[in-house]
Amino acid sequence: DGGITQSPKYLFRKEGQNVTLSCEQNLNHDAMYWYRQDPGQGLRLIYYSQIVNDFQKGDIAEGYSVSREKKESFPLTVTSAQKNPTAFYLCASRRVGIYGYTFGSGTRLTVV
């Protein structure tokens, strides 16, 4: 079955650490997205990529970095510059054309 896989499901980060969240899809989708969701809030766009080796900043990119070396993979690194990283992170993908997103099941990141 095709889908989008995020790992790990739960992640704990110490102050000053960088951590990387994995997002892999086997849907052959061109576009991939990272969103952050805070409790009781909607989703805010961190980064997105429409094609391999290209990505753009979203609304809240500061303190985050991404890469898109393969069509299937779009990892997100939460750097120590992100001062309030505790949140639920969602990865999504979409195929070319006017279609909805397919979401992963999310990674819950907590700073300890």
Add this chain to the structure above:
Amino acid sequence: SQQGEEDPQALSIQEGENATMNCSYKTSINNLQWYRQNSGRGLVHLILIRSNEREKHSGRLRVTLDTSKKSSSLLITASRAADTASYFCATDAGGTSYGKLTFGQGTILTVHP
């Protein structure tokens, strides 16, 4: 920036009743989408309506779009306890923002058995 504003923030109904959620947005759009999220899970795409469409149906879901009022509504008919979830509208402004969705804050729907 949050484009969509959902109303109400929370809705509590009995099984079998209809649930209506509203979404307002600020700028012109290419399409508007509705998603569902069960607690602690990823979002699931429900339905997409293009800017030149006024109404769309999918099973027990009915979506309307009024571009003159910059608003949309999602109707779930004959609700079930399994419909309990958060529902989000998301807008695609098109143009240089094509494919980039802006989400509202969501409506929490509780359906009591």
